[in-house]
Amino acid sequence: MAAHVSYTLKRKPHLWTREARLAYLLMLPAVLLLVLLMVYPIVYVFMMSLYRTDRIGRLQEFAGMAAYLEVFTTRVFWETTVRTAVWTVLAVLVKAVFGMVIALALNVEYVGRRVARMLFIIPWASSVPISAMLWKWVYDHEFGLLNHTLKATGLWNNPPVWLGAPISAFIATIWVDIWVGIPFMALIFLAGMQAISRDLYESGDIDGANARQKFLHITIPGIRHLILIATMLSSLWTFNDFNTVFILTKGGPGTSTEILITAVYKHGFEWLRFSRAAVMAVVTFIILTVVSLFYAHVFFRQERDV
Amino acid sequence: MSNWRTRNRPLVIVLTVVLLGLMLFPFFVMMSTMLKASQEIYVVPATWIPRNITFHNFTRVWREYHLLDYFRSSLIVALGTMGLNILVSVPAAYAVARLRFFGRKSVMYLLLAIQMFSPVIVVISLFRIFARAQLIDTYTGLILANTVFTISFATWMMTGYFSAIPTEIEEAARIDGCSRVGTLLRVMLPVAAPGLVTVMIYNFITAWNEFLFALTFINARSKMPLTLGIYQFVGRWSTQWELLTTSAFLALIPVLVLFYLIEKQLVAGLASGAVKG
Missing domain, CATH: 1.10.3720.10 (MetI-like)
Structure with missing residues (x-):
């Protein structure tokens, strides 16, 4: 495995060059999957921790830090x-x-x-x-x-x-x-x-x-x-x-x-x-x-x- | 060092044999149990060598216990994960290895960090999301979940393989009028083929061995992959160990063979950056 950080890319990268746009396009499917099935679920977990939930995990009313207090006091x-x-x-x-x-x-x-x-x-x-x-x-x-x-x-x-x-x-x-x-x-x-x-x-x-x-x-x-x-x-x-x-x-x-x-x-x-x-x-x-x-x-x- | 090595060689061999006995212990137990009839398993004292060697358990797991269904499910999920993963990881890895864009360093950082996330963190909310999207009890659900958790490692490995290819090769193709995507498909991928195969096999193995998502998202017996299917032999009060060990043996053969094919590259990849010095 050679250097992961390729040193041929010395010039300062630009946000919106043709090359950069192609890069974003190539990464799009991977990013989409990660956002939908990893980032969003993590955000959802944060939400769940702040709400009361029913027996199949649906969010009910906002409960603030109540669940945190419950856990941290056991x-x-x-x-x-x-x-x-x-x-x-x-x-x-x-x-x-x-x-x-x-x-x-x-x-x-x-x-x-x-x-x-x-x-x-x-x-x-x-x-x-x-x-x-x-x-x-x-x-x-x-x-x-x-x-x-x-x-x-x-x-x-x-x-x-x-x-x-x-x-x-x-x-x-x-x-x-x-x-x-x-x-x-x-x-x-x-x-x-x-x-x-x-x-x-x-x-x-x-x-x-x-x-x-x-x-x-x-x-x-x-x-x-x-x-x-x-x-x-x-x-x-x-x-x-x-x-x-x-x-x-x-x-x-x-x-x-x-x-x-x-x-x-x-x-x-x-x-x-x-x-x-x-x-x-x-x-x-x-x-x-x-x-x-x-x-x-x-x-x-x-x-x-x- | 050489004298020390020669002098202590017998000692080293004895030590190796003892350690191997320890490391292979459960597999010896597996082989002993799978060749016995149940009357010979649940007796005291236990025996290592079966008095009557029988292959009856093999026909039983095949005929009476849906092992074929489990194999089919595992194969579909593993191949699906491998395919989807390659489709999204290869383009991403090419971008990270070869293109200049804003945030490239951060992407590298994230790729390495995400690998460590435990599926357990998201599985409680992923369950809700899958329930709403009607992905419970589907191969699609398992394939998606497995893919998401292998993307970062696959992209990371492929980035390494692509970076190792001299840029001159790619530039020559570009001068001959090949587009960026054309060079990726016609030049980079063929040159990186050994690396690509390693990553594909790794994805296959990971999906084949996966247990948590299957346990959470699959209830229908016909959709269960091998790990979960074999787990069904574990009962609340008693377990059919002769059937479990027989199925375990059959399920392990493909992954062991595949693992030996990629073991060297995997070790190099995991240690990359530190071994190359």
């Missing part, structure tokens, strides 16, 4: 928000660690490395909703093969009812999100490691550096940019991971695995409280916008630096 909302933050940070950290270990392992030459690389990708290549359904069966406390294997091998003689109790459900659910995200991290890190010049390692050898020193002073600085980009992308995906939570636990038991994005959906389509759902959607929207713009900012700054 404990569950704040617990869910904190849990979402913990969920995101923890999952991304573990993904990065596993991703780094796998990338380092794949960076060693041995027969079958290509096959190993192909196999490691499967969780990413697979469909997330389907994977989540498979994991639900893996975690089954009665007939599931995870607990059977843990018991049969003596690793854990009394394994938990994974999705049945708050703490184990949170661990089991976040693990599935982590599991989906590991291959992406591993591949990005591997791509970065393979782009580092061998000369650097050779001069490291001459200077008598050990493996740990070379990792810390050559490998890590060499892929620093990639670690940042991958972490930010992964954070946004993790924050948005509706499928895993909804399919595995629907946020339960209780609200022990609820994150903002599943709370929005359940308030809307299960409890038919569309105003409250809209309030939480607005909060989510604001969080995502801030992080996305920050990500775009970092991305473009890096593109200039590199």
Whole structure:
């Protein structure tokens, strides 16, 4: 992928030249679709949050900040928000660690490395909703093969009812999100490691550096940019991971695995409280916008630096 | 580094095997379950290797459980999304990559930022809009929703591919009397064909795997795509896991094959700007 910002276009752009008009025309269909089915729905969500709504989400009378007050004064909302933050940070950290270990392992030459690389990708290549359904069966406390294997091998003689109790459900659910995200991290890190010049390692050898020193002073600085980009992308995906939570636990038991994005959906389509759902959607929207713009900012700054 | 690598190679291989076991665990479970008859699944202790390997589940999901309908729906939605997406993304990407206009920088910024928006934010209001437009329980509704959420990534990728083409090629065609749109169709697209295929496959996969919109907008069984159709095996009290795993296996094959075709370009695209240094 070459420079996204093409530097051949140096002259100052004009608002209404022939070329500009053609550009607007070419972008029109995409913009139209985005305005109709993304911008307008977002505006509508803001409206819903300010109105009372009926059971199918139609706007009734104007209610001002009433729904906001209702949401912000419930404990569950704040617990869910904190849990979402913990969920995101923890999952991304573990993904990065596993991703780094796998990338380092794949960076060693041995027969079958290509096959190993192909196999490691499967969780990413697979469909997330389907994977989540498979994991639900893996975690089954009665007939599931995870607990059977843990018991049969003596690793854990009394394994938990994974999705049945708050703490184990949170661990089991976040693990599935982590599991989906590991291959992406591993591949990005591997791509970065393979782009580092061998000369650097050779001069490291001459200077008598050990493996740990070379990792810390050559490998890590060499892929620093990639670690940042991958972490930010992964954070946004993790924050948005509706499928895993909804399919595995629907946020339960209780609200022990609820994150903002599943709370929005359940308030809307299960409890038919569309105003409250809209309030939480607005909060989510604001969080995502801030992080996305920050990500775009970092991305473009890096593109200039590199 | 080389000594370290040679010395620790056996250790690395053992580690790789253990990690692979962890990463592929649910797929081993899937394969074990789909080859068993139900009498052998709901027993304690569970077994990894089926005592009697049977392919009965495959004929059952096919004959008794509408799997063909789900496949057809997924195919229609995925192809429709792919087609509509390319139709709107390619011209937009060409404009961003090659034309001078006011606000080009902002468009680039927005393209990157929009990719991160969660469909859940809009799904509650999109539901109202679709209900009014009578798009509930239609393929059109699903195709539109899926397209909108893939436009930014597709445009972003195509912009990258178009920008990488030397301007001289395009200018030569222009001097020979080709119009802007003519150069896009006859010069730029053929040169960017590998990139175009990547983006098309990516759109197909995204639509094939989509679950949230289907869950919200589709109630009719005949219109359900695979993800939602397979979810129907999950019951409130019990789930038919042998049928679920069998269908999952069949649904995953096409996406796995397609993903391997584009995996390299996808990684490069996601990391672009940072890997090229």
